[in-house]
Amino acid sequence: MADIAGVVVSPVLQVAEWLAVPIWRQFKYLLNYTTNFKNLEEEVKKLEYTRDKVHRKVTAAVRNVEEINQNVKDWQKEVEKTITKAEQMIQEKANDPRCFKGLCPNFVIHYRKSKKAFKLKHDDIDRLLQKEKELSPISKPSNPPDRRFISNEDYLTFESRNSLVKNVWDALNDENVYMIGVYGMGGLGKTTLVEELGRKAKEDKLFEDIVLVEVSESPDVKKIQTTIAKKLDLKFQNENESEMADKMYSRMKDNNILLILDNIWEPLELDKTLGIPRRADRGRNKLLFTTRNLDVLERMGSTNNFGMGILNKEEAWTLFTKMAGNCVIEFSFVCFLDQHILILFFNSLM
Structure with a gap:
């Protein structure tokens, strides 16, 4: 019988032992009601301090025209949501209903709220505090939008230029056109015109990237390459001009980029020197040139060229x-x- 009793009693004791742990855990929620809320309040203060610290870093980065990393933005949103939830829970604790006409606390409500406070601290707040250590770096260098493509309130449309604007715009929308040229004597407003067309193309999302570079009378190839690369988030290190051209070619090949080369005085070797793709590798890229001399455009292979005359x-x-x-x-x-x-x-x- 003893053996039989032992066999019968042992599982019962084992089951009781299994049940004791979760029962005690649940009882602790009730027993530690005040402690759990006190811990929650302390952790909320830590999270608020950490939130403010991250916010100061984000503000400094934004003022430096840097792009805030997405994981930082997600963390900030989750922190705000968690703090709001914790503050509501703490406020509700102060208004707890009581049993027996207020003579004793409502143990059922205390148990539920204590459990929520404990889990909010351990599952959410502690995790967010730990995650803050993984947010570095807060941001990365950004590529600010070209202010020349921001709406220009001083831009005036003239009837004598309407056909020119339409022709260039149609060429920008024509998939069969690669090179477009605008030519005319100095001071007629060629740069203003292509800037406005670039702004419109950006507004209509005609291209993925729009880059405008002033070439000038004495072109600096490396400077032109560096300017284009910066706008396209392409990084050069110690490459020479030829290597830079190869890298530029690979970046632009089969893409959808509008490259505006303004104020060209002499023909440029687009593919060999600068690294601008040939027609066969252009994808949806387009080149828009301005110059004083039609001959410059023709020698560069541009056949869609439009002259700009003086105002009436x-x-x-x-x-x-x-x-x-x-x-x-x-x-x-x-x-x-x-x-x-x-x-x-x-x-x-x-």
């Missing part, structure tokens, strides 16, 4: 009044200017 009398006067403002009224001598001189003067300012 009425347009020149509109531009003058826009630029001069109140001076038109205040200085009467303007009225005596010969209209032809006025046209040439303001065409030279554009």
Whole structure:
């Protein structure tokens, strides 16, 4: 019988032992009601301090025009949500209902809230505090948008230029066109025109990237390459110009990039020197040039070229009044200017 009793009693004791642990754990929630909330309040303070510390780093990075990493943004959102949840829980504790006309606490509610407070601290807050150590780096260098493609309130449309604008815009939208040229005497507003078209193309999301580089009369190949690379998030280290060109070619090949080369004086070796893809490897890339000389465009292989003429009398006067403002009224001598001189003067300012 003893053996039989032993066999019967042993499993019973084992089951009782198994049950004792979870029962005691549940009882501890009730027993540690005050302690769990005190710990929660202390951890919330730590999390708030950590949140503010990260926020200061984020603010400094944003002011330095850096891009905040997504894991940092996600952490900040989760922290705010957790702090709000904890503060609501702590506030509700202060308004706990009591049993027997307020003579004793409501143990059922105490148990539930104590368990929630414990789990919120250990499962959420402690995890977020630990995760904060893994947030470094907070940010990465960004590529600020080109301010030349931001809406220009001073940009004026002129009827004499409407056809030119339409032709260039149509060429930008034509998949069969690779190179586009705008040519005309200096000061007519070629740069202003391509900037506005670039802004419109960016607004319409016509290209994945839009890069504008001023070439100038004495082009610096390395500077041009570096400028393009920076806008395309392409990093050079110790490469020579030829190696930079190879790397540039690989970056741009089969892509959808609008590259605007402004103020070209002499033909450029696009693929060999700069690393700009040939027509066969262009993908959806497009090249938009401005120059004073049509011959420059033709020698570079551009066949879609559009000339820019001077403004007519009425347009020149509109531009003058826009630029001069109140001076038109205040200085009467303007009225005596010969209209032809006025046209040439303001065409030279554009």
